[in-house]
Amino acid sequence: MSASQYRAELARKRKQRVDAEKKASEFRIKENSRRSDATKARTSAGRTSNASTASTKMREASRKENEANAAGKQVGEWQRKAAGFGKQEAAIQEKLDKAEQAETVAAERKRAALEKRTESAARAFQLSTSRRLDSHQEQLSAVVETIRPPKPEKLRILMLSASPEGDLRIGREAKRIQAAIRNALGRDLVELKISPAATTDDLLDGLTGFRPHVVHFSGHSNESFVYFEADEDIFEDDAADEDMSVSIPADVFARALASVDEPPLLVLFNSCNSAPQAARLVESIVPFAIGMAQEIDDGDAISYAANFYAAIANGQSIAAADGIGRVALELAGLPGSDLPTLEFAVGSDPRSTWLVTLLET
Structure with a gap:
């Protein structure tokens, strides 16, 4: 059992003990009261000269x-x-202490392992960089013309939408996001690529060909799977009743993101129960990810996404855009404002990270 389960069991046993002690106290009060009454009745019987009254008092x-x-x-x-x-x-308390100790040890091991991986990656990067600098030192010293700084890139957003059962308004969501970006101050600094009825090929082609800074998934998911649309070519012509969805395990989806040379900066799962996936992505693949803590209404998801990207395109930080998306739901009287969950990697600060930098006028 986990520590949380032991805590719940401990609380239940503690309540049973307290209730039992309360019952014992109530019956102790009753016992003392009845003995006092019996003493009074005997005393009264001894004082009366009436035989009938004395007998009644003794029976009482x-x-x-x-x-x-x-x-x-x-x-x-x-x-x-x-x-x-x-x-x-007491026995449960002892088990709880052991469970908490075990969980603390496990958490410390996980933290130490993550720290070790981070240090190893940093050392490897430093070594690789040093080797590249050494190998090109002669070439760099011979360069005589000034190299111009690279031209700033547009923010590239890849929107993958999948609703095999046709129960989600993904077309509406795409239009709202397009309109939000089009009306923003930084509209010319954002490029949006929409893949409706997205298949796994659209995912891979988008990652390699479009090289997105942001991957936005709209559709169905849970903590373990993301559901894409199936390629119709894999079905026979008479297989109209087949399930037209493909369930992609979360770890496979994560490996797809990690496989490209430059993984996205942000992944937004605008789908139900996706917060655990977002949390796992920021452990080693992307610096920022957003998922939904529970099931979210279609309208709430659309409103959050549109206001989030409007804020991004208006030069707001990732944290600010997330806050704007949540507040927009509250202002509209929608119930899902507490569902979007912003996760970020160690060393990444969403409050000081801007995906669009507006030009000064």
Whole structure:
């Protein structure tokens, strides 16, 4: 069991113990009250000279004493239950301590492994750079003309849309994003490539031919898969009822992004339950990724995306664009403002990263 499961079980046992102790206390009060009543009845019987009254008081005293004895038995029973729950509580607490310790060790190992991989990658990059500089030193020293700085590139956004069942308004989303960019201050600094009914070929061709800075996926997904449309050529002519979707495992999708020489800077999953995929991507492949924490309504997803890209094209940082997208949902009275989840790699700051830099006038 995980630490969270042990915590829940511990809370349940603690409540059972507390409830049992409360019951024992209630019956203890009842026992004392009945014994007090019995004592008063016997005292009253001893003071009266009326034989009938004395007999009645003695019967009352006997009844109260029996009730006190019964309450006393209940006290013992509930005390035994409380003690049993207490022992179980202690045992669970011990297991919880071990589970938390194990999870802490596992987290530390994961952190150390990530740190080691990062250090190894940095050393390899430094060594590779040093070798390249050494091998070209003579050529560089012979260059006499000034090399002009490279011309700034447009922000290239690859939008992959897939709705094999036709249940998503991906056409509407594409139009909203196009309009948002077209009306932005930096519209001439953004290039949007839309692949409707996207297949895996569209993914690979887009990554290698278009070389996107941003990959936007709109469709169906979960924490383990991304669903693309199937190439119709793989079906027979009479296979109209076949499932026209292809499920791509999240790790395969990630390897596709990592395979190109320059992976995207940002991946936005505008699809349900995709936040875990975004979190895994920033571990080693892209510096920024956005996913949805749970299922998101089609309209909420469209509104978030349109406002996000409008902010990006207006020269806002990634963090600011994410905030604008969320606030737009709140202002529209839509419920999904807490679903977009912005993830970023260690050393990457979405608050100081701009994908579009507006020219000064």
